[in-house]
Amino acid sequence: MAGFVDRVFLISGGARGLGSAQARDLVAAGAQVVIADLLLDQGHALAAELGAACVFQPLDVTSEAQWAQAVAVAEAIGPLRGLVNNAGVYTPVPLLDTDTAQFERHTRVNQLGTFLGMRAVVPAFERSGGGAIVNMSSTVGLRSAPNAIAYTASKWAVRGMTKAAALELAARNIRVNSVHPGPIDTDMLGVRSAEDNLRRVRQVPMQRMGTKEEIAKLVLFLLSDDSLYMTGSELAIDGGAAL
Amino acid sequence: MARFDHKVFLLSGGARGLGEAQARQLVAEGARVVIGDLLEDRGRKLAAELGPHCVFQPLDVGSESQWSAAVATAEGIGALSGLVNNAGIFEPRPIEESDVAHFERTCRVNQLGTFLGMRAVVGAFERSGGGAIVNISSTAGLRGVPNAIAYTATKWAVRGMTKAAALELAARNIRVNSVHPGPINTDMLVGRPEDAAENERRRLRVPMKRFGEKEEIARLVLFLLSDDSRYMTGSEIAMDGGISL
Numbered sequence: 407m408a409g410f411v412d413r414v415f416l417i418s419g420g421a422r423g424l425g426s427a428q429a430r431d432l433v434a435a436g437a438q439v440v441i442a443d444l445l446l447d448q449g450h451a452l453a454a455e456l457g458a459a460c461v462f463q464p465l466d467v468t469s470e471a472q473w474a475q476a477v478a479v480a481e482a483i484g485p486l487r488g489l490v491n492n493a494g495v496y497t498p499v500p501l502l503d504t505d506t507a508q509f510e511r512h513t514r515v516n517q518l519g520t521f522l523g524m525r526a527v528v529p530a531f532e533r534s535g536g537g538a539i540v541n542m543s544s545t546v547g548l549r550s551a552p553n554a555i556a557y558t559a560s561k562w563a564v565r566g567m568t569k570a571a572a573l574e575l576a577a578r579n580i581r582v583n584s585v586h587p588g589p590i591d592t593d594m595l596g597v598r599s600a601e602d603n604l605r606r607v608r609q610v611p612m613q614r615m616g617t618k619e620e621i622a623k624l625v626l627f628l629l630s631d632d633s634l635y636m637t638g639s640e641l642a643i644d645g646g647a648a649l
Numbered sequence: 650m651a652r653f654d655h656k657v658f659l660l661s662g663g664a665r666g667l668g669e670a671q672a673r674q675l676v677a678e679g680a681r682v683v684i685g686d687l688l689e690d691r692g693r694k695l696a697a698e699l700g701p702h703c704v705f706q707p708l709d710v711g712s713e714s715q716w717s718a719a720v721a722t723a724e725g726i727g728a729l730s731g732l733v734n735n736a737g738i739f740e741p742r743p744i745e746e747s748d749v750a751h752f753e754r755t756c757r758v759n760q761l762g763t764f765l766g767m768r769a770v771v772g773a774f775e776r777s778g779g780g781a782i783v784n785i786s787s788t789a790g791l792r793g794v795p796n797a798i799a800y801t802a803t804k805w806a807v808r809g810m811t812k813a814a815a816l817e818l819a820a821r822n823i824r825v826n827s828v829h830p831g832p833i834n835t836d837m838l839v840g841r842p843e844d845a846a847e848n849e850r851r852r853l854r855v856p857m858k859r860f861g862e863k864e865e866i867a868r869l870v871l872f873l874l875s876d877d878s879r880y881m882t883g884s885e886i887a888m889d890g891g892i893s894l
Contacts, residue, residue: 569894576856576891588880611819616880623877632868635831635861638894642884646819649812649883 409631411436413534414484416476418442418467418523419492421449423592424542427618428490428625433459435626440480443493467493467519473526485534488629489527491520491541491564496594498554509556516560517567524571528580536579540628541568545588545644561586565640572638581637583628588644591615611646651679652875657727659683659719661710661766662735664692666835667785670863671733671870676702678871683723685710686736710736710762716769728777731874732770734763734784734807739837741797752799759803760810767814771823779822781874784811785866786827786885788893804829808885815883824882826873831889833861856891 415432419425420441432439433456442465443449453462461483463476480486495515499508520541531537546554547561568584575582589595589606595615598606607615624643627633642648658675662668663684672682676699685708686692696705704726706719723729737759740751763784774780789797790804811827818825832838832851838860852860869888872878887893 572891573856573894577858581857611816612880612882613820620877620880624881627869627872627877632865632872633888635857635859635865635890636869636886636888637857637891639887639889641881641886643878643881644884645880646815646882649816 407435407626407630407632409487409629412484413487414438414440414480415488415490415629416440416442416480416486416527417490417492418465418519419494421445421452421462423492423594424587424590424618424621425490425492426452427622428492429456429460431619431622431626432629433457438483440476440483442476465493467491467523468514470522470526473522477526477530481530481533486527486530487534487537489523489537489539490625490629491523491539493519494542494560494594496554496557497597498557500553501555504555512556512560516557517563520564521567524567524582528575528578531580532578538629538633539571539580539582540625541582541584543568543584543586543640545586545642545648547584548586548640548642548648568640569638576637581634583633583636583638584640585621585624585628586640586642586644586648587616587621588642588647589615590618590621592618609647610644611649614645616643616645652871653678653680653730655679655681655727656730657681657683657723658731658733658874659685659723659729659770660733660735661685661708661762662737664688664695664705666735666837667830667833667863667866667870668733668735669695670867671735672699672703674864674867674871676700681726683719683726685719708736710734710766711757713765713769716765720769720773724773724776729770729773729780730777731781731783732766733870733874734766734782736762737785737803739797739800741800743796744798747798755799755803759800760806763807764810767810767825771818771821774823775821780824781878782814782823782825783870783873784825784827786811786829788829788831788887788889790827791829791885791887791893811885812883819882824879826878826881826883827885828866828869828873829885829887829889829893830866831855831861831887831892833863833866835863854892855889856894859890861888861890
């Protein structure tokens with residue numbers, strides 16, 4: 407796939423999980439990568455492992471100033487052409503047990519964080535001649551799920567914001583698409599018990615979890631020149647879970 | 650090693666347009682391709698041009714026996730790994746002018762044809778250990794479109810059938826996804842001179858202000874046929890410059 411060499415990609419939540427797999431594949435494809443995360447040790451270690459093509463930048467996605475810094479770091483390396491909004495929190499709690507603090511935490515990281523990221527990269531993309539944004543939603547942003555109302559709301563928000571941004575930014579050669587993973591084998595699911603996770607897998611038509619490597623293949627497709635005519639689309643990669 | 654080495658793919662509507670572009674890219678990536686179509690001259694010419702890894706098979710997608718014959722041809726070449734249901738007709742007209750014959754003709758090709766194709770390949774896919782089906786729907790299968798009620802109905806049908814088939818076939822390692830192209834530069838869209846003004850109006854309605862190219866749709870289809878998308882089933886993927894937003 408073309409569209410990676412001599413270009414810079416900014417990956418929020420890049421220190422582990424989905425973001426780390428994307429960083430690996432991007433470096434392998436010839437891109438320069440900025441992995442941005444709150445996890446300083448893990449982030450530095452991954453950047454060191456991936457070598458000269460990868461740098462780590464501390465990033466709290468709820469901070470405008472930190473987004474501006476991350477974009478500046480990326481542009482200092484080369485033309486910024488892609489952003490992946492992976493950073494997210496997931497604490498499943500029944501509706502009646504969900505307090506305001508819980509709700510707002512999901513809204514700030516998953517929803518505000520994604521919005522701030524999109525807004526932060528637009529001027530840089532315009533200077534580069536265009537770019538691609540991939541927002542990580544979820545299968546529960548397509549169908550709903552019980553006992554995770556704050557998370558579900560934030561993921562539907564990401565799905566909708568993706569389309570709104572796609573419409574506004576199309577004329578500037580910036581495309582925005584959302585990816586909707588099903589249950590993926592990462593640390594994020596550690597918040598649920600093993601029995602809960604097993605039950606969840608049995609509900610997936612493909613009867614297995616996905617892997618972060620599989621998600622990364624789709625994300626790279628959406629960042630590449632192979633998908634230039636795609637914007638505002640929502641792509642489920644969930645073994646059929648949303649059906 | 651090329652991405653689709655030794656794998657066999659069956660494409661309906663393979664003689665021109667979207668199907669032709671897929672055939673070209675698949676052959677370039679090592680695949681063996683059976684192009685099924687009603688357009689025999691064009692189909693045979695394309696197969697001859699693409700060389701020994703491409704064969705043409707006459708295929709009326711509304712015929713069960715012709716689907717069986719096409720699948721048998723494919724299996725005679727090797728392990729069948731994928732099917733793309735491209736064949737479709739588009740006869741835009743207002744509701745009042747949409748007579749029963751037109752409605753049924755559109756259903757037979759776009760909807761029955763897609764269903765028969767999916768059903769025809771299941772046995773072959775099981776013998777191969779699995780497979781991927783890509784159904785070509787449309788942005789008219791995501792939104793309502795005026796003056797094309799029969800076409801719209803069939804493209805929503807394809808979207809829904811894709812999900813139903815995905816659920817039923819997941820346990821057999823068969824994935825089914827739908828692709829929803831926006832306006833693409835093919836004969837279906839830009840064929841007639843009288844359509845020029847309408848096509849320009851349509852182009853301006855696309856947020857990206859351009860039509861897509863069949864090669865772009867083909868690259869998405871190949872992604873969905875490849876191992877890279879093995880965790881995707883039942884999904885609907887728009888490639889439309891934002892027109893369905």
